[in-house]
Amino acid sequence: MILKQLFLILSALFLGYALSLTVHLPIPANVIGFALLFAAICVGIVKLCHVDKVSDFIIKYLAVFFITPTVGIMQYFDLIGEQFIHIVVPLLASILIGFFVAAKVTELFIRLGERNRIKKGLGGSDAE
Amino acid sequence: MLNEFFQANPISGMLMTIGCYWIGQIIYDRTQWTVLQPILTSSTMIILFLMYAKIPYDVYYQQNTVLNYILPLTAVVLAVPLYRNLNVLKKHLLPILAGILAGTIATMAAIVVIGKLIGTDDSILISMIPKSATNPIAIEVAGIIGGIPSLTVSLVVATGIFGGVLGPEVLKLIRIKHEVARGIALGSMSHAVGTARAFKEGEIEGSMSSLAMAIAGTLTAILSPVFVLFF
Numbered sequence: 001m002i003l004k005q006l007f008l009i010l011s012a013l014f015l016g017y018a019l020s021l022t023v024h025l026p027i028p029a030n031v032i033g034f035a036l037l038f039a040a041i042c043v044g045i046v047k048l049c050h051v052d053k054v055s056d057f058i059i060k061y062l063a064v065f066f067i068t069p070t071v072g073i074m075q076y077f078d079l080i081g082e083q084f085i086h087i088v089v090p091l092l093a094s095i096l097i098g099f100f101v102a103a104k105v106t107e108l109f110i111r112l113g114e115r116n117r118i119k120k121g122l123g124g125s126d127a128e
Numbered sequence: 129m130l131n132e133f134f135q136a137n138p139i140s141g142m143l144m145t146i147g148c149y150w151i152g153q154i155i156y157d158r159t160q161w162t163v164l165q166p167i168l169t170s171s172t173m174i175i176l177f178l179m180y181a182k183i184p185y186d187v188y189y190q191q192n193t194v195l196n197y198i199l200p201l202t203a204v205v206l207a208v209p210l211y212r213n214l215n216v217l218k219k220h221l222l223p224i225l226a227g228i229l230a231g232t233i234a235t236m237a238a239i240v241v242i243g244k245l246i247g248t249d250d251s252i253l254i255s256m257i258p259k260s261a262t263n264p265i266a267i268e269v270a271g272i273i274g275g276i277p278s279l280t281v282s283l284v285v286a287t288g289i290f291g292g293v294l295g296p297e298v299l300k301l302i303r304i305k306h307e308v309a310r311g312i313a314l315g316s317m318s319h320a321v322g323t324a325r326a327f328k329e330g331e332i333e334g335s336m337s338s339l340a341m342a343i344a345g346t347l348t349a350i351l352s353p354v355f356v357l358f359f
Contacts (some may be wrong), residue, residue, distance in 0.1 A: 008229045009204055032199075034342075035207075041208075042211065054205070064146065065195050065321075069277060070278070074175045079252070087248065090246070093242050097238040098231045098260060098313075099237070103312070104304070105227045110309065
């Protein structure tokens, strides 16, 4: 079962690379693989129970795979030391601005949607 | 002595990665403190050890080849949580997509504009562009747009922690009460760390954050090459 799951997930990544090598899009092959697997599950070619166990395992331990590249930061300590303030300022500011815009725009569109529903006489409350 | 012993044994690097993560996970489970993300504590331990024992990064990197080789797979499996949250997505399709798109563009534009204004090094700014995406996507985007993948991964970790800690405070300050909006902001701006934080607030916030993380990552992959044109 695990082998079948691994095979299907690897196939999606394989097709992602195949597409990326032929079409030359500036989008990472694994993002294409992700989109392909998502589409395959939506259409029903692949069932969720065919890929869920391996996926849940990898997602649970996702961070383990990124320890090695994170440790790689030690090669750039000189650059970071020189530019510390120049890194922290745009990083923090962009996070705060991103939070503000994402939350405000989502809320705005929810309100607009509710107002439209009231106009149509369907009631404004968003019952769960 | 320590140096030669480490280099001679081909398993030492991966043993250290898994072992330090295990310790980091225990510390996080005990404290439940967002700042003590296992990836931060484990990477810090490893860096300190490598520097103390004077072991070059390349040696450590090569001894973790197995993990590095299956790393691209980690983006593909994000399809599963996204599919599981498809119902909540359909319910608020327009607000979710509009919020994530606006937030993703705003955060990338802010990096380029503010960075250019204060004169941040270009290689650092380019590495920072995909910082709100989840790491499986951000690391590949960094390679494509000419950033430094290691720097991007560290900035992604920093973004997750800053967003996970400061995000809920920002949302309180600007009076965002709707669960959907809170979840979308947390997931699209600070990926898995924000999502873990969102699940502490509630089920709706968590599901929203989880799907926002996958969608924001995809949008970041598509839009990052556009922002690099400003360099």
